[in-house]
Amino acid sequence: MSAESPTLSPPETPRRRAGVTDRILSVVGSYHIAVVVFLFMILLTLLGTFSQKTLGLYESLNIYFTSWVVPAEHWIFGFIPLPGMALLLAIMFVNLLAGGVLRIKKNWRTIGNVIAHLSMLGLIAAGAVSLWYKQEGHMRIFEGETRDKVQAFQDWVLEVQEAGGSDPNVYIIHEKDFRTGSPAETTTFHRTGWPFELKVSGYQKNATLSTTGHPAVLAGARHVDGYTLLPLPVNPQNEANLAGMFLDVVDLSGQTVGQTVMAQIVRDGEVVDLARRPFSFTAGGRQFTVNLTRETWEVPFSLRLDDFIATYYPGTRKAKEYESHVTMINAAGQESKFRIWMNNPLRDSGYVAYQTSFDSDSPPGQERYSVLTVVKNPSDQWPLYSTIAATIGLLITFLTKLTRFIRRNAVPAVPATPPAA
C-alpha cells in the first residue's frame, strides 16, 4: 500500500530536481489514486461476476479482467467508460512502487512493509507475465497413442500458408483480430510479401455450415460454393462456440481471387478436424491455403498414454478419481514414466500437465482417452514466491509492532526498597 506518513522521507532539501521527483512520486504514489483504483476494482469485480451468468466465464474475463479498457458496449448505461482490470493493476503497480517502495523510509522498522509491498508487485507482475506469455491448451490422448501437440481451449485462428513457396512458415490470425461486433463489419488482413489481402466478414462467434437448400439461403442469405453460414446461440461456455465467417481474397489489383465460408462441422458431438482440407487459392501466381482451427502448438516432448484408470462412486457414473500413466519422451528420445492425477501435475521443461478430463461417455473400465491441460507459464511459481514473501514481510511488520507495543506498555520495575515506616 502507499507510504504511511510516519515513515515518509523527511522534508526535501531545496534541490529542484529532488523536489520534482518527490512531487511526481507523491502524486502517483498517493492514497487517492489507490482508493480510486480499489473502488474501480470492486466495481469491475461485481460487474464481471454478474456478467458471467449471461456471458460466461471466458467472455467476462476478457471484457473486465484482462482488458485495458472495457469495450464500449459494456460501459455503464452505455456511455460511462470503465477501465479494464489490466489498466487498474498497471496503475496499482506504479502506485505501489512509488508509494510503497520508493517513497517509504527504509530502515529496520519498515523492512517488513517494504517486503510486503514488493511481494504485491511480484503478484501483479506474475499476472502480467501470465496474461501476455501463458500458453494453455489441452492434449487429448488415446491409450497407446503418443502426442506432442497442444490445442487451445478457446482461441480460433486462421492459419495462412503458402504451398511450395520459399517461406514455409504458417501465419496466424487470432480470433481477437477478426472478431467483430456485427456480422456486417469486415476486417482486412495483409502482410508484406503477400500478393493478396484477406477480408473477413460475417463473423459469428458460434455458427455452423449448412447447404444452400436451407431456407436462409432461399431467403437471400450469402452462400459460397454451395454452403452458407448459420448463426447458433452463443454458448456461455466459450469452448463450445464454433467460430464461422466468410472469407474473400482480393489480389493487389483489387480483384477477388477466392471466396469461401469458414466454419466447423460437428459430428457425433465432436468437431471434425478439417485442417488437412483447407480453403486454397492462387494469387500472383502463388498458391496459398487458409484454415480455420483452434490454435495449436508443439511441445518439446511427447507424451504416450500407457494406461488410464478411473474409479467411480458406487452405483454412479460420477468419477471419484482418475489418473493417467504416461511416458514422457524428450527431444533426445529418453523415456520417463509419470503418474498424473488430480492436483499432482507433471512438471517438466517449463510445462505443467494437469489431469483435467477423460472420455466419460464410454462404460467404466473402457475409457478411451485422457485429457490433459498443458500450460506453459513463465510466472507459474511467482505467486507462490510472492505469497511467501508477503507472509514474511507481514510477520516482520506485525512482530515489530508487537515488540514496540510491549516495550511501550511494559510495567516499570518496582523499587526493591521497603516502604517507609
Added chain:
Amino acid sequence: MPASLSSCCNLLTLGTTVMLLAGCSRVDRVEVTASRAPFKNELPPELGLSGIQRYHNQAQSLLRWTVPDGWNFLPATEFRQLNFDFGPNRDGEFYLTMLPIASGGGVLENLNRWRQQMGQPPMAEADLAKLPVKTIFNRPVPSIDISGTFTGGSGPMMAPAPPKPGYRMIGAIFEAPGYLFTLKMTGPEALVAAHAPKFDAFCQTLGVNALSPEEK
C-alpha cells in the same frame, strides 16, 4: 483541495478521455505478424478443394431425415451423402447427393444420364415442365419414374455394372443456389414398387438444417 487530490482528478479526467477513445475504436485493417514453423512431420495441405470436397464426408451432419422402415443406413461415400439399401437381398438402393453445380452438371443433363442408364432416349429441355413433381424442402421438384434395364454403375469413376433387366428407377433432382441435389432409388421393379411410397415419405422428412453441438 490538496495538490495530490487535484492531480488525481486531472489524471482521472485524462484517463476517462483515453478510455473513451480506446473503448470506441476498432481496427479494421490488421497486419499479420504472428507465425509458427511447420510442425514435425506436418503433411502439406491438400490444394484446390471445393467446398463439397472439403466437407463431403460430413454432409450428413447438415441434413435431417427419418430412415423409412426396412431401409438400411449405409456409410456415406464421396458422392452419396445419404446412402441406403433395402429389400431381402439388399439390392434396392436409395441415395442422395449434393454437388456443386459447377461439378454436378445441370438438372437436364443428370435426368438424361439417368434415362440413358435405363435405356431411354434423352429428353428435351421443354419436356422438363411436363415431368411429375415431388415436394422436397417444401418446393416442387421434377421427378422421373422409369422401368427397364438398368445399366448404371455404382458411382462416377466406377466400372460399369452389368445390365440389370426388370429394374425400376425413381429419381428427383433440383438446384438450390449453387448446388445440385439428387435423390435416386433403383432396384428390381417389384421391390421398388413396394418401397416407392417410402421415397415420398423420406422426402417429406428431409430437411436441410444447421446442427448445433447440443443437438448432436
